[in-house]
Amino acid sequence: MSRQLSGPPLLFDMPLAPDFSIEKRLIARGAGPVCGIDEAGRGPLAGPVVAAAVILDPRRIPKGLDDSKRLKAAERERLCEEIVRTATAVAVASVAANGIDTINILRASLEAMRRAATLLCVVPGHALIDGRDVPPGLPCPAQALVKGDQRSQSIAAASIVAKVTRDRMMARCATVHPAYGFELHMGYATARHRSAIVEAGAVTRIHRMSFAPLKAGAVDVEMVEAGLLAAQAG
Structure with missing residues (x-):
């Protein structure tokens, strides 16, 4: 299984908003479908770390996708509902606080990402991961993208689903x-x-x-x- 790491993009290379260009190149090479994977909740003192994996339908990409931290709560909620309704596949997984205590937050985050990817109802051909680390045990080749939620719409979609899901869990x-x-x-x-x-x-x-x-x-x-x-x- 090939694993690649993408370094930080130069300032003038950063798009104003994430796009689908990386996914398009992978699909053109026959590496699709492409899933984006991201997590929410590494820093808190309480609650789980939650990861989402999303395979967007290239014909039905919601408008306004962005890094979840750059969106207001109401916009995240709206986009989450649209992502779930239009995407080819969406999956969410988490590791609870006691699991984080057992294996540490980095490993717990990667494990939540792995679980989310394996729960997709469509097997991805390639995964794009936000950050520097590729979770072990993914069902496909993967590439880590620094600031990926600001570069890839698939990762941005995953970041929104993960954040909204975790916020709902904490509200409950x-x-x-x-x-x-x-x-x-x-x-x-x-x-x-x-x-x-x-x-x-x-x-x-x-x-x-x-x-x-x-x-x-x-x-x-x-x-x-x-x-x-x-x-x-x-």
Whole structure:
């Protein structure tokens, strides 16, 4: 199985919005169908990491696809519904907080990506992965693209589905554990979340006990603000 890594694009090579050009080249070489894979939730103190794999229908690509972090919540929701309705195949998978604690967040993210790809109802001919790492065990050759969600519409679609799915999961979690405000911060290390952990303690199987502030047994505000809080866009 061939695996390729694409380095960071030069500033003047970055498109204003992701397009379908990489996919078209692969399809023209007979490497289709192409799936985009991305994840959401590497940085939070709580909740799962969620990955999505999407094979877009080249004839029905939703307008406005972009890196999920550059879209407002309402636009992500709208696009997610359209992606699910029009794409050739969509699959979502996750690794929960206790799994992240067991194998670490990088391996958990790659495992969620692998699961999503294998759950597609159509076997992809090639996968485009956001980031620098290609998950082991994919069902097809794959290529990692730095800033892929800003370069490939397939990856952008996956980033939207992963983000919306995870946000919905955290909102549902908030109905069971209302003290933490998960529906507002989605598990990231906001001041409200840190305060709730200090007051109510961490929730087993929801909070990531291997992350530094929780692993130490207390919330180290300076550590969180210097590190994990900066990862909120992830």
